[in-house]
Amino acid sequence: MRIAVNTRFLRKDYLEGYGYFIHELFRRITVNNPGHEFIFISDQPLGARFIYSKNITPVVAGPPARHPLLWKFWYDIRIPWLLKKYKADLFVSCDGFASLRCPVPQCLVLHDLAYLHYPAGINRTQRAFYKRFIPQFIRTADRVLTVSEFSRKDIVRHFPFAADKTTVLYNGIRPEFRPLDWETKQTVKEKYTGGKEYFLYTGSVHPRKNLMGLLKAFSLFKKRQQSSLRLVIAGRLAWQYASFTESLATYKYRSDVILTGYLPEAELAALTGAAYALVYPSFFEGFGLPVAEAMQAGVPVICSEHSAMEEIAAGAALLANPSDPASIAEKMMRLYKDESLRAGLIAKGTARARAFSWENAATQFMKELESCIR
Numbered sequence: 323m324r325i326a327v328n329t330r331f332l333r334k335d336y337l338e339g340y341g342y343f344i345h346e347l348f349r350r351i352t353v354n355n356p357g358h359e360f361i362f363i364s365d366q367p368l369g370a371r372f373i374y375s376k377n378i379t380p381v382v383a384g385p386p387a388r389h390p391l392l393w394k395f396w397y398d399i400r401i402p403w404l405l406k407k408y409k410a411d412l413f414v415s416c417d418g419f420a421s422l423r424c425p426v427p428q429c430l431v432l433h434d435l436a437y438l439h440y441p442a443g444i445n446r447t448q449r450a451f452y453k454r455f456i457p458q459f460i461r462t463a464d465r466v467l468t469v470s471e472f473s474r475k476d477i478v479r480h481f482p483f484a485a486d487k488t489t490v491l492y493n494g495i496r497p498e499f500r501p502l503d504w505e506t507k508q509t510v511k512e513k514y515t516g517g518k519e520y521f522l523y524t525g526s527v528h529p530r531k532n533l534m535g536l537l538k539a540f541s542l543f544k545k546r547q548q549s550s551l552r553l554v555i556a557g558r559l560a561w562q563y564a565s566f567t568e569s570l571a572t573y574k575y576r577s578d579v580i581l582t583g584y585l586p587e588a589e590l591a592a593l594t595g596a597a598y599a600l601v602y603p604s605f606f607e608g609f610g611l612p613v614a615e616a617m618q619a620g621v622p623v624i625c626s627e628h629s630a631m632e633e634i635a636a637g638a639a640l641l642a643n644p645s646d647p648a649s650i651a652e653k654m655m656r657l658y659k660d661e662s663l664r665a666g667l668i669a670k671g672t673a674r675a676r677a678f679s680w681e682n683a684a685t686q687f688m689k690e691l692e693s694c695i696r
Contacts, residue, residue, distance in 0.1 A: 323695060326361040326410035326426075328401075330387060331417055334369035336558075336584055338526070340417045342611075343431070346494060347416075349374040350684035361408050365396060379408070390451040397421045412694055420459035427694040430463035431491070432456070434473050434608025434630070435480060436530065443530040460484050464694045467491045467687070469609040472630035491687055493609050494680025498591035501620035501672075510596035514580055520552040521654065522597035522621075524590060524612045525604070527555070527563045532603045532626075532644050534566060537573060539603070539650035544575050546651075547658060551578075553601075556593055558584040595619040599657055599664070602631065603644045610634050614678050617671030622664050624653045636677075638670035 327348060331341040352360050352375045360378045362368060365386045373380060383404055387396035401421045405413055413424055416431040437444055437452040444452065460466055460481050466488040468474050478485045502510070511517050521540065525531055533555065540553045553575075559567070570576060585593065594600065600616035602625040610631040616623050623639035625631040632641060640657065643649040657664050 324359045328415040329362040427464040429465045470630040473608040499615040499619045502595040507596040519598040538647035542651035556582045618675035622667035638674040
């Protein structure tokens, strides 16, 4: 079988979200299935690290698809032409976009419907594109995979015609996220917080992630506890971050907040493993990978109720109302004052994290790809 894969999120300089998903799955799928050929189609040259095995043919298909007009050109003109040229049997797209002129079966991965639930987090042009075309992408695809039962139900509720072809494929967790020994934790804390314990948020700085709510919650925590704990925010400035940075400039506890920017995988894993707790107050997630990563690293988690995060945590995290900073702060204080609660969450989280395996996901994904051809 000759499988064409949309790899435009495998970026040489950094990986996030979709990029990690494609990287973790296809570095396993390509190696484990040497009898199949894989055509990696990207809108920019792929780094050598992404050519995992000899059965991969990298193809650059410009121009870079960075806005809706170029998305349409790339998916509906460039992709069909390349699929015919390379005689592909299947097209796989893991970024929620499909080709409406695809000459072969398609497998679409749609992580969530955030554009419907939090439209303010997307600019107007992109939002209009999503509302018009994502229903068409779902209808066109032969198989639709999503990353949680929450997202599957959400997709089917909005698009009932997708019920029979939509399946859950959980994310896995990278092995780099693991418990650290005391000495390593101290080294990490010395590097980032001057040796102080810290609450951690990992992910982009974006309105949907609710970092303004996190700052308010941390302020309440500091006022009531008089604690030396700090707050570390690890992630790049993504979109509409001006209000966050402006508020942070005049924030009373600014000296206790550390922004790391984007971190390479190994550094992010170490920063996670040394944290006192992860606080992930996002308004909406299709999965919430930092929650699972922290649990595997032996770090207690506070995350948002409802959305997919509650499903992923499955009783192994404290749940807060993301719209109420006092609710988030109350969970932070509970964790700070109750060591037995913290130890219990660590044990439950470690056990829950075993449900998320990239090896299992890769095996399941390959079966889904084969079912598209059948």
